[in-house]
Amino acid sequence: MRAVVFERYGPAEVLAIREVPLPVPKPHQVRVRVHAATVSAEDPKLRAFDHPPLLRLPIALLYGYPRPRVRVLGMELAGVVDAVGANVTRFSVGDAVFGYTGVQLGAHADYRCLPETALLAPKPGGVSFEAAASASNGALTALIYLRDMARLRAGEKVLVHGAAGAVGTAAVQIARLMGAHVTAVCSTGHLERVRALGADAVIDRTREPVWAGAQRYDVVFDTVHKATFRDAKAVLAPRGRFLVTQFSAADMVRMLWTKFTGGQRIIGGASNMHWKQSDLAWIAERLADGRLVSVVDRTFAPTEAALAHRYVEQGRKCGNVVLTFVPTQQDTQE
Numbered sequence: 001m002r003a004v005v006f007e008r009y010g011p012a013e014v015l016a017i018r019e020v021p022l023p024v025p026k027p028h029q030v031r032v033r034v035h036a037a038t039v040s041a042e043d044p045k046l047r048a049f050d051h052p053p054l055l056r057l058p059i060a061l062l063y064g065y066p067r068p069r070v071r072v073l074g075m076e077l078a079g080v081v082d083a084v085g086a087n088v089t090r091f092s093v094g095d096a097v098f099g100y101t102g103v104q105l106g107a108h109a110d111y112r113c114l115p116e117t118a119l120l121a122p123k124p125g126g127v128s129f130e131a132a133a134s135a136s137n138g139a140l141t142a143l144i145y146l147r148d149m150a151r152l153r154a155g156e157k158v159l160v161h162g163a164a165g166a167v168g169t170a171a172v173q174i175a176r177l178m179g180a181h182v183t184a185v186c187s188t189g190h191l192e193r194v195r196a197l198g199a200d201a202v203i204d205r206t207r208e209p210v211w212a213g214a215q216r217y218d219v220v221f222d223t224v225h226k227a228t229f230r231d232a233k234a235v236l237a238p239r240g241r242f243l244v245t246q247f248s249a250a251d252m253v254r255m256l257w258t259k260f261t262g263g264q265r266i267i268g269g270a271s272n273m274h275w276k277q278s279d280l281a282w283i284a285e286r287l288a289d290g291r292l293v294s295v296v297d298r299t300f301a302p303t304e305a306a307l308a309h310r311y312v313e314q315g316r317k318c319g320n321v322v323l324t325f326v327p328t329q330q331d332t333q334e
Helices: 042-048 053-063 129-133 137-149 166-177 188-196 229-233 249-261 277-288 302-313
Strands: 002-006 015-019 029-038 076-084 096-100 111-115 119-122 157-161 181-186 201-204 217-222 236-244 265-268 296-300 320-324
Touching: 002 302, 015 302, 029 129, 042 302, 076 111, 076 129, 096 129, 096 277, 119 277, 129 296, 129 320, 137 166, 137 217, 137 236, 137 265, 137 277, 157 166, 166 181, 166 188, 166 217, 181 188, 188 201, 229 236, 249 265, 296 302, 302 320
Parallel strands: 157 181, 157 217, 181 201, 217 236, 236 265, 296 320
Antiparallel strands: 002 015, 029 076, 029 111, 029 320, 076 096, 096 119
C-alpha cells in the first residue's frame, strides 16, 4: 500500500510516497481503507520537530530523535472498514467510519488499523469523507475546552481568537450550540465564511484592535497561541476564563495561581486525554443534522503532501486541509 513517509526531520521536501506493507488487523482491531485524512497544524510541526521547549523532550521520547521512529503522520481519517479482527463486534466490513488515530498517527496511508475501542464512529450519511475526516480533532478540542474546562453557560459572551482554524471554526459553532453569544476574530479573507458559521459578531484582526474596547467577555478562547494572558485580561469579565491550547511553563504557574486566587483565570491542558467515544458520537449526531459543519479549505492528493504541508505552514487556511486517497469502486459503496 501507499503511505506518505518521512525518514528524517526537516522541511516539507522530506515527505515522499513509499510502498509499505499492508497492515493486518489484530483480534480487536479494524482495518480502515482511508478515503481522506487531514493535514493538521500539528503534522508539519512533528515533521520538522518544531515544538515549544516544554514539549521537546516528551515528543522526542514518543516519536524518536534524532530520526523519527513514527514515519507516517496523520491524526484524523475517514474511510471504509475493509477487514476486522476475530473478536471485533462494534464494526463490520463495509461500514463507513471517521475518527482519530491518537498519538500513534499513521492516517496518511491507504490503510490504517485501529482498535475497535478507538475514537472511531460511523460516518453520517450525506457527509463527505473529506468533511468527516475533518470532524474529530478540532471539534473534540473545542468541545472539551468550552464544555468541560470553561464550563460555558448559555447567555455568556465568548471571544474566539483564531476563528478560521480547525479548532476555531468548530469553537464558533459549538459555543453557539451551547447558547453563547460569539464574537469571532480572524483575517479579512475569512470574515464571511466565519460569519456564516453562526458568529454573532466578527472582528477583522488586520484592521481592528482585538484587545481594546468596552466589550467584556466571559470566555476568551485563543485557538492559535497568538495572545497572552495580559492581552486577554484587558477584555475579560471580572471572573472571565482565558482558554489556551498551547502554553509555556510560566502559563502553567499562572494556571495554578489563578485557580486558587479567583477572578480572571487562565486555563489549559491536554484536552485529548479526556476525549470519549460519546463525545465523538455527539459530534456525529450534529454533523448528520447539519447543526455542525466541518469546514474543508483545500484538498490535495497524497503525492502533493509537501504542498499541503507548506500551505498549512502559511497559517492562512480556513478550517481543514485534507489529503484524499483515491478509493476503488468497491470502496465507494457504503
